[in-house]
Amino acid sequence: MSSVPSPITAARPFPEAARSALADQQLRDNLRRATATIRDKRQRVVDEVPDWEDLRTAGARIKDDVLARLPELLAQFEAAATAAGARVHRAADAAEACRIVTGLVRATGSDEVVKVKSMATQEIGLNEALADAGVAAVETDLAELIVQLADDTPSHILVPAIHYNRSQIRDIFARRMPGVDLSTLTDDPPALAEAARRHLRAKFLSTEVAISGANFAVAETGTLVVVESEGNGRMCLTLPDTLISVVGVEKIVPTFADLGVFLQLLPRSSTGERMNPYTSMWTGVTPGDGPGDVHIVLLDNGRTPMLADPVGRQALRCIRCSACLNVCPVYERVGGHAYGSVYPGPIGAILTPQLTGQAAGANHTLPYASTLCGACYDACPVKINIPEVLVHLRASGPKPPAARAGMRAVARVMRRPRWYRAGLRLLRWAAAPWRLVARGGQVRRLPWPMSAWTAGRDAPLPPRGSFRDWWARR
Amino acid sequence: MSATDAVLDPVALLAGRLADYRATVHRCHPSGLAAAVATALARTHRVAAPADLPAAWLSAWHGDVVHDDAGAPLALAELDAPAVSVVTGCAVAMAETGTIILDAGPRQGRRALTLVPDHHVCVVAADQIAVSVPQALARLADPTRPLTMISGPSATSDIELNRVEGVHGPRRLDVILTDDPAPSR
Amino acid sequence: MRIGLFLTCVNDLMFPGTGQAVVRILERLGHTVEFPSAQTCCGQMHANSGYLAEALPMVRHFADTFAGYDAVVTPSGSCAAMVRESYPTLLPEAAPVATRCFELSELLVDVLGVTDVGAWFPHRVTYHPSCHGLRTLRLGDRPRRLLAQVRGLDLVDLPQAEQCCGFGGTFALANAEVSVAMLADKTAAVAATGAEYVAATDNSCLMHIGGGLSRAGAAARPLHYAEILAHREPAR
Incomplete structure (x- = not known):
């Protein structure tokens, strides 16, 4: 068994992990610049679509329909893909999916595979499982390659290396990329892209097995869709003899025509482009064109249990665009690693604890990693009400006994007008001594639990006179 | 350009959107196609072409042409050689997004042919252009064929979220739009 | 029109001047404002922190306290959002009062049709x-x-x-x-x-x-x- 921790279980509570991230000024500068860039780009291309709100509604509706009749659509997909020459496998959890993929790769006799960026394979820890089986998995997406060379983990769904700037990437390539030409390697992005091209070219032309995910799986036709930019996806999907795609069951869309909605929503929401450079669609095997041995692993891994929750399951509408990460003020400050899961940011805060259950590791701290500002909901192309689900998960999740006792006590006071008024008087009375040390009405340090407040900002004091006294005197 | 203008002139819309994403666009009358192809191939040493590419398209270009035949496919190394360009047609184009769609149908060849060479020249006829994404998808003859949607040359946004053209796919994309200004319809 | 002021617990403890300001603005525009003294808190902190069961009695209390008013005005966007957007799902019988709850600017601009309240503030x-x-x-x-x-x-x-x-x-x-x-x-x-x-x-x-x-x-x-x-x- 691998000793690698689960890729979707936070090892540390979010506030603690966030503290480490906040201490990294370089990280914060990189994130601020990158998220500001992508936010502006997204807004520009969204604004040029007059029926954007209708498209969002359509996207949400299609996905809700899928979630309502998932078993039926999966069976339809499986039948269509099988008829087209693909072999479809079902995996209930990460271990089973890794076992299936590892077995398929071993059967080819290859000890190296090329990979297209895929969240599903990250979610199940496939690279580690392959490594345990003696198979080297080469990530071919530029950002994934950067992260893999740096022996790091991704920090963003779309741009896994968002936490690095160009000069850091240049250093990683210089130190870790075999055979890199140092004489031409600058921190100019085209030079870095050129280095990646040279590094991977031979692998693309010679590797016999590729592993991908899929952005969409069309039930009607058995078609898989991969949306990408660089052409590494096309290389992996076209040139090897064997193609294995790991696909979360929620990636299903009912009909080919439904792609017309999502191929408008996804590129504009993710990279802020009208259309990404390359989208590949394939249906089983086409003789003489592309892999002759095509496998599809349909991955559940906690998704079916999510369907039982009528509020929480909207998280399964997600098309992994990352728009919610890019607009999130919390994500912008702490980056993806603080969430302790391959799914970071607002969507991660609702998806991760639902996939694993809130008892897993520190995942129950993730629904609190939000001010409920609502920017994510506005940006979501499939209208996932992330704040609603965050609050819902807070309600169903575990709570520290002290906090629970405190909140209950306050609630008991708040529902009784006389206790409430007495409480106000008590607090005003208790604040009196602090007026002696206040400056400009603000106090610099308060005892626990308000010390958490005054650690970073001053606190105002309740004034002597109350509204109620003023009202009574009128 | 407003939605109405786009419907009125999808060719102009497609040309503009392709250019936005750094494709090189050539517009010509169908009679000028061969000349336009030759212009796009100025730096090319050898052309790889699907077996059914009309010979007339390459009639103004005087160089080495190799055909990719189902019975005798070109080796990947041949496609990967320096200064090889691939010339194809397309199935449908999508004006609003600046996208051409290949479906391995007539004049397009298999997917590797348009992937491995560093330069792709794609010929689009005006009547192949749909305006929106749903309209373009609806015009595909068979969605279960291998489909490739191409919007500009290979690019990445992975470094500081800035778009950089040219990674693994063809780094140069030339699109030749042929338009007969007095269509018979 | 009977307008009830929902002060909010934060203002009740910390910012009496804000409540006084709302009363002054509305009275200056010729309206009568009432302050039902039984009011406490809308329950937002509890609801948003995952204590729904604890929030419910506060929701019910709010609905009872403000049941007789044509409009409820509050100088807080988040409390108005809690009442108007969350109450109907938390407690369906609170829906009628919830729809009549307005943040101050909504009451002024949408209900009373005023944008110039005759203020002067040279800053x-x-x-x-x-x-x-x-x-x-x-x-x-x-x-x-x-x-x-x-x-x-x-x-x-x-x-x-x-x-x-x-x-x-x-x-x-x-x-x-x-x-x-x-x-x-x-x-x-x-x-x-x-x-x-x-x-x-x-x-x-x-x-x-x-x-x-x-x-x-x-x-x-x-x-x-x-x-x-x-x-x-x-x-x-």
Whole structure:
């Protein structure tokens, strides 16, 4: 068994992990610049679509329909893909999916595979499982390659290396990329892209097995869709003899025509482009064109249990665009690693604890990693009400006994007008001594639990006179 | 350009959107196609072409042409050689997004042919252009064929979220739009 | 029209001046405002922190307390959002009173049809649109339209105005470091405007922003926009 921790279980509570991230000024500068860039780009291309709100509604509706009749659509997909020459496998959890993929790769006799960026394979820890089986998995997406060379983990769904700037990437390539030409390697992005091209070219032309995910799986036709930019996806999907795609069951869309909605929503929401450079669609095997041995692993891994929750399951509408990460003020400050899961940011805060259950590791701290500002909901192309689900998960999740006792006590006071008024008087009375040390009405340090407040900002004091006294005197 | 203008002139819309994403666009009358192809191939040493590419398209270009035949496919190394360009047609184009769609149908060849060479020249006829994404998808003859949607040359946004053209796919994309200004319809 | 003032618990304890300002504005416009003294808290903190069962008695109490009013006005976007957007699902019988609850600018602009409330405030002011007013109530430019009509007021744009200040209720304590990191950007943006005051619809956010400005030694001061709208030119 691998000793690698689960890729979707936070090892540390979010506030603690966030503290480490906040201490990294370089990280914060990189994130601020990158998220500001992508936010502006997204807004520009969204604004040029007059029926954007209708498209969002359509996207949400299609996905809700899928979630309502998932078993039926999966069976339809499986039948269509099988008829087209693909072999479809079902995996209930990460271990089973890794076992299936590892077995398929071993059967080819290859000890190296090329990979297209895929969240599903990250979610199940496939690279580690392959490594345990003696198979080297080469990530071919530029950002994934950067992260893999740096022996790091991704920090963003779309741009896994968002936490690095160009000069850091240049250093990683210089130190870790075999055979890199140092004489031409600058921190100019085209030079870095050129280095990646040279590094991977031979692998693309010679590797016999590729592993991908899929952005969409069309039930009607058995078609898989991969949306990408660089052409590494096309290389992996076209040139090897064997193609294995790991696909979360929620990636299903009912009909080919439904792609017309999502191929408008996804590129504009993710990279802020009208259309990404390359989208590949394939249906089983086409003789003489592309892999002759095509496998599809349909991955559940906690998704079916999510369907039982009528509020929480909207998280399964997600098309992994990352728009919610890019607009999130919390994500912008702490980056993806603080969430302790391959799914970071607002969507991660609702998806991760639902996939694993809130008892897993520190995942129950993730629904609190939000001010409920609502920017994510506005940006979501499939209208996932992330704040609603965050609050819902807070309600169903575990709570520290002290906090629970405190909140209950306050609630008991708040529902009784006389206790409430007495409480106000008590607090005003208790604040009196602090007026002696206040400056400009603000106090610099308060005892626990308000010390958490005054650690970073001053606190105002309740004034002597109350509204109620003023009202009574009128 | 407003939605109405786009419907009125999808060719102009497609040309503009392709250019936005750094494709090189050539517009010509169908009679000028061969000349336009030759212009796009100025730096090319050898052309790889699907077996059914009309010979007339390459009639103004005087160089080495190799055909990719189902019975005798070109080796990947041949496609990967320096200064090889691939010339194809397309199935449908999508004006609003600046996208051409290949479906391995007539004049397009298999997917590797348009992937491995560093330069792709794609010929689009005006009547192949749909305006929106749903309209373009609806015009595909068979969605279960291998489909490739191409919007500009290979690019990445992975470094500081800035778009950089040219990674693994063809780094140069030339699109030749042929338009007969007095269509018979 | 019978207008009931929902003061909110934060204002009840910390910011009596804001409640007084709402009363003064509405009375100046010829309306009578009542303050039902049995009111407590809308239950937002409990509901948003996952204590739904504990919040419910507060929801019921609010609905009972304000049942007889034609309109309920509150100087808080987040409390108005809690009442109007969350009450109907939490407690269906609270829906009728919930739909009659308005944040101050909604009552003034939409219900009473007023943007000029006769205020005078000769200062440079910047405006922070608090998140729940902005994204849940969709207040839009209503507060700014009211401020724009204030005599003498120099309204300056706040950079990155729509980004959250980092308060977030219990988030400010449970994730204090992240909250303060967000706050630092907000206070820097406020300071960059050169404004004397930063105004908002919510004193909870302003308490946070004000605490950050004070800690940073910045000159700008937080002020609820109702207090600006209540301010009048002294009689000569």
